[in-house]
Amino acid sequence: xxxxxxxxxxxxxxxxxxxxxxxxxxxxxxxxxxxxxxxxxxxxxxxxxxxxxxxxxxxxxxxxxxxxxxxxxxxxxxxxxxxxxxxxxxxxxxxxxxxxxxxxxxxxxxxxxxxxxxxxxxxxxxxxxxxxxxxxxxxxxxxxxxxxxxxxxxxxxxxxxxxxxxxxxxxxxxxxxxxxxxxxxxxxxxxxxxxxxxxxxxxxxxxxxxxxxxxxxxxxxxxxxxxxxxxxxxxxxxxxxxxxxxxxxxxxxxxxxxxxxxxx
Numbered sequence: 001x002x003x004x005x006x007x008x009x010x011x012x013x014x015x016x017x018x019x020x021x022x023x024x025x026x027x028x029x030x031x032x033x034x035x036x037x038x039x040x041x042x043x044x045x046x047x048x049x050x051x052x053x054x055x056x057x058x059x060x061x062x063x064x065x066x067x068x069x070x071x072x073x074x075x076x077x078x079x080x081x082x083x084x085x086x087x088x089x090x091x092x093x094x095x096x097x098x099x100x101x102x103x104x105x106x107x108x109x110x111x112x113x114x115x116x117x118x119x120x121x122x123x124x125x126x127x128x129x130x131x132x133x134x135x136x137x138x139x140x141x142x143x144x145x146x147x148x149x150x151x152x153x154x155x156x157x158x159x160x161x162x163x164x165x166x167x168x169x170x171x172x173x174x175x176x177x178x179x180x181x182x183x184x185x186x187x188x189x190x191x192x193x194x195x196x197x198x199x200x201x202x203x204x205x206x207x208x209x210x211x212x213x214x215x216x217x218x219x220x221x222x223x224x225x226x227x228x229x230x231x232x233x234x235x236x237x238x239x240x241x242x243x244x245x246x247x248x249x250x251x252x253x254x255x256x257x258x259x260x261x262x263x264x
Contacts, residue, residue: 001051004193004227004234005038008049010254011225011236012189018042034177039186048181050174051191056199057155057162063093069101071151074109082147086116087139089124089152094134107132112149116140155199160208163200167192167212171221179220190224192239202226202237202249209239210247 005022013020020042026035040047055061071088088108095101111129116138119125124139137154156162170192178188192209194200200208205226218224224240237251 001037001193004051004191004229005049007227007234007236007254008189008191008225009040011252012040012047013042014254016042018045020047034180036177036181040189046186047189048178048186049189049191050177051193052170052174053193053195054163054170054205055166056194056196057092057159058166059093060196062097063095063153066095066097066101067151067153070095070105070108073102074105075149075151077105077109078112078149080146081113082116082149083143084116084121084147085141085143086112086147086149087124087137087141087152088112088149089137089139089154090134092153092156094153096133099133104132108136159199160204164208164211167208168216171212171216171218175216175218175220182220182222188220188222190218190221192224192226194226194228195230202228202235202251206237206239206246206249210245213240213245 009020009022020040022038023041024039025037026039027037029035036048036050038049038051040049057063067090095104107129111127111132115127119127119138119140121140121142124137126135126137128135171190174190178190182188192205194205209224209226218240221240222242223238226237226239228235228237233253235251235253237246237249239246
């Protein structure tokens with residue numbers, strides 16, 4: 001988070017031409033009350049900065065953790081054991097909580113090693129592995145070299161609706177944090193961090209933000225920026241500057257000293 005805030009500080013410094021310094025981290029200093037992540041100051045100008053990470057669908061981070069528990073180890077264990085390339089897909093949220101994820105991984109591995117050769121080439125087939133509580137979509141292809149397995153998730157049909165709703169909820173929560181600073185004449189800044197190159201991009205996020213602010217007009221947020229940490233270097237895109245809601249993505253890569261930054 002600190003380096004994401006630094007990207008925005010550098011951008012503001014570059015845009016204003018004035019030296020801007022991070023002077024405080026209120027959320028680390030103040031307990032049991034709403035406090036922003038950083039205070040920036042430049043002469044008599046003060047910025048209250050709040051950061052949030054955005055999921056592309058509801059509870060994506062929890063879903064990703066469970067998915068990785070099953071499929072990352074599976075991919076590793078099958079290296080050198082397959083002569084074909086195999087894609088295995090499941091719906092999002094298919095891997096349940098409260099089960100032995102490694103046991104699910106071993107059950108899928110056993111099925112792949114014993115039954116994959118019964119499937120046709122170049123066609124996705126849905127299979128149900130005994131004792132695995134979700135179906136697998138399996139596609140088998142001839143490999144030019146060593147075989148491999150790649151696990152992936154199928155995005156929900158209402159992906160954009162979920163993402164907009166998550167964004168609305170984040171705007172509401174962060175507005176509540178920034179409202180007190182707004183009353184004290186701070187310029188309030190919301191940073192939205194995204195690292196999901198597979199399911200979204202800056203153009204989609206710009207449209208999503210437009211949709212979200214129709215439902216929750218962020219009067220306590222002066223400026224909002226998207227920072228994409230899945231790019232090299234990280235990309236910053238303004239979503240809102242003062243009263244202006246950006247209608248199209250206008251990405252920038254700050255050229256101020258200290259940028260580009262290495263990921264945390």
